[in-house]
Amino acid sequence: MNDKKVRFIASKSEDIAKWYTDVCLKAELMSYAKAKGFIVYRPDGYSLWEEIQSYFDKRIKALGVRNVAMPTLIPMSLLNKEKDFVAGFAPECAVVTLGGEKRLSEPLAVRPTSECLFADHFRDIVHSYNDLPVKYNQWCSVVRWEKTTRPFLRGSEFLWQEGHTLHASEEEARQFALTILRLYAQMGKDLMAIPFVAGQKPDSEKFAGAKDTYTIEALMPDGQALQCGTTHYLGTGFPECFGIQYLGRDNRLQYPHYTSWGVSTRLLGAIIMVHGDDEGLVLPPHMAPTQVVIIPIRAEQDPRVRETCRKLQDQLSAQGVRVLFDDSSKTPGWKFSQYEMKGIPVRIEVGPKDLDRGECTLSLRYDRSKRSVALSEVASSMPALLEEIHQGMYEKALTFLKSHIYDCKTLEQVDEVLRDGKGFARILSTGEKEDEVYMKEKYAATPRVLPFDEKFEGGKDPISGKEAREVIYYARAY
Secondary structure (H helix, E strand, O other): OOOHHHOOOOOOOOOOOHHHHHHHHOOOEEEEEOOOOOOOOOHHEEEEEEEHHHHHHHHHHOOOEOOOOOOEEEEHHHHHHHHHHHOOOOOOOOEEEOOOOOOEEEEEEEEOOHHHHHHHHHHHOOOEHHOOOOOEEEEEEEEEOOOOOOOOOOOOEOOOOOEEEOOHHHHHHHHHHHHHHHHHHHHHHHHHHHEEEEEEHHHOOOOOOOEEEEEEEEOOOHHHEEEEEEEEEOHHHHHHHHHEEEEEEOOOEEOOOEEEEEEHHHHHHHHHHHHHHOOOOOOOOOOOOOEEEEEEEEEHOOHHHHHHHHHHHHHHHOOOOOOOOOOOOOOHHHHHHHHHHHOEEOOOOOOOHHHHHEEEEEEEEEOOOEEEHHHHHHHHHHHHHHHHHHHHHHHHHHHHHOOOOOOOOOHHHHHHHHHHHOEEEEEEEOOOHHHHHHHHHHHHOOEEEEEEEOOOOOOEEEOOOOOEEEEEEEEEEO
């Protein structure tokens, strides 16, 4: 590799944890802030989140969802109302006790999530069946005082999207929660080139207060699962707790049915881990802040080189391609190494010999292949090439996922998969708590998902030996 001194990162296969942190820092996605557990989202990192925002925001607005902004601070009495109602809800909150130099009459929590804020507001605006459905979403940050943090995957503060809706019927609410889950899964395929296992969470893994939680789970290269998004059917519990009622068509007071749903910057961690390699990032083209970088070769020897590079830059920009022409004094080797580290999907090299042939060299980041393309065809062919790269990355990730789902019918097979963290252990389960306790104590594994696309056809639970009633995936998880 040219100019290896440009960056020193750990090997992904040998130490994925250090590799991950090295890539986040060296690819300039983030920096550590002074407060422990907090990070600075640098332009290239924040740009990835903006692509997620842009993709998802358009699609939820087409469903009638409207964006709002809720307060950052929550009175502790309001947060405790939710805490008292929802068993198991006990986030580690940052709490404000001073305003200016005066002690506040009531402490204010920096929001760890916003159900109580939305529910309190919904009580004020929903009075009749004509007010339903209500479909709100906000893009914001939340604070949770985590003991152990890792950039993007788990932080004391993180960016996320959280949707909250009210519906007149259970069926409508459930269908909306599932519609959002399908959008999340489609976003993985269309934008991030990541396949997910979509399904329902077992009861033990549900969001506190939910009747049902639905999830998309990704599999990382080290065989650990990563929960990448969830939607929840919350029933009427929150409305009952917060006094949200409306007058129905039958002139009777009723409680609406509540859903909430969200994804976070954890998705950026998934992109880094699923696609990256020992040289750094490998970015899906539709997400990459820079999709194409143009590198001049021996430009000082031939004035045609810079002129051609600028023309290519203009032509690619006209095609809607995000392109960078690096005309700096740094060596080509340094530039090659730097932009491979940053995961730019396509590198174009233009030198005097290329110009004599009327061609340039294209290097593809994801499979490290090279191809020569006529200068006259570069711009017009680039959108199709970027789509080809995206599909290649998705198929590679899908092949990995499918090859790391292991059908385990015996304890020996379960042990072989989970002891070494090979991936998902697919088992037939009774759904009893004893299974989960066994898996957690022996393998530090949890039940990740009851997959939607797998039909249960009967069989024995390999742990208890009893007749099973469902298919479930177990794995270690981030």
